[in-house]
Amino acid sequence: MAHIPVNHPARTLYRVFSGLVGLYIFVFGVYGVVVTWGEPLFARDSTWVLGLRTNLAFALVSVLFGAVLMIGASRRTNLGHYMNLTAGAVFMVTGLAMMSVLQTSANFLNFSMSTVVVSLLFGLLLLATGLYDKIGTAEHAEAERQRRSHPVADSR
Template sequence: MAHTPVNHPLRPLYRALSFLVGAYLVAFGVIGLIQTSGESFTGASDVRVLGQGSNMLWSIIALAVGAIVLATAALGRNLDVEANKYLGWAVLVIGSYELATSRTDANFFGFTIATVVATYLVGLALITAGLYLKVAPQSQVGAPRQVREGRPA
């Protein structure tokens, strides 16, 4: 994308944000697996993990997504850009589905409204980090915005 910033000066901050989101998802997944070990695999349950509703399926998915985010954030090399963008959108789609089905039998992730809000925040944080983490050699960066717009640098 032409409008995606490359070598953004706040890249370390966004990488730290990516690490924090991944660590949160891993912690949520591990605690969720422990607390939902005797519960049903899918469907709404009364189990609360870090103040959110969860079940075994959502705990496994959160753990897997968090592990991927942590691994790609540690590797860098623009793998984290793609992983954060696609996983962020996937998490937003799951959150939207669960918002639409929160009080029905189709709520097979066991979400509550607090879980939907947290899921949206996680998805948006991943997308935002993915937009600002791209790196490239200085020769491929292009002119700064001021120069492209004809203003003095």
């Protein structure tokens, strides 16, 4: 993974972005739990929270996932880097999988097309933040900077 930037100057901004995604997911989940409490876990009714359709199962998963993303964004280690890459892939796969079952009984998380779009956007954002928030030693960052400014690298 030598092509992933180390100690990128904007890594704090990328961590803020991933933290905001985690905060939105957490707030969506908490509000969704409040709204859907007492309904069946995998209900398929028309319950909308913050612009997305949900059920109790999706709301509970969102609370957990949002908390994990916020914890990852708050850590100043590479844990957040790996969590963002993993979460981005999970969001992308989940969005595509749920889009393929939208109009079937397999839509157990009660997704709508707007939920799919938000899931794919969050996946792309988390993948992007995961690519730029890697932390390394100062020597590692300097070696990468030297490699990038090498005359042979500039001639390509």
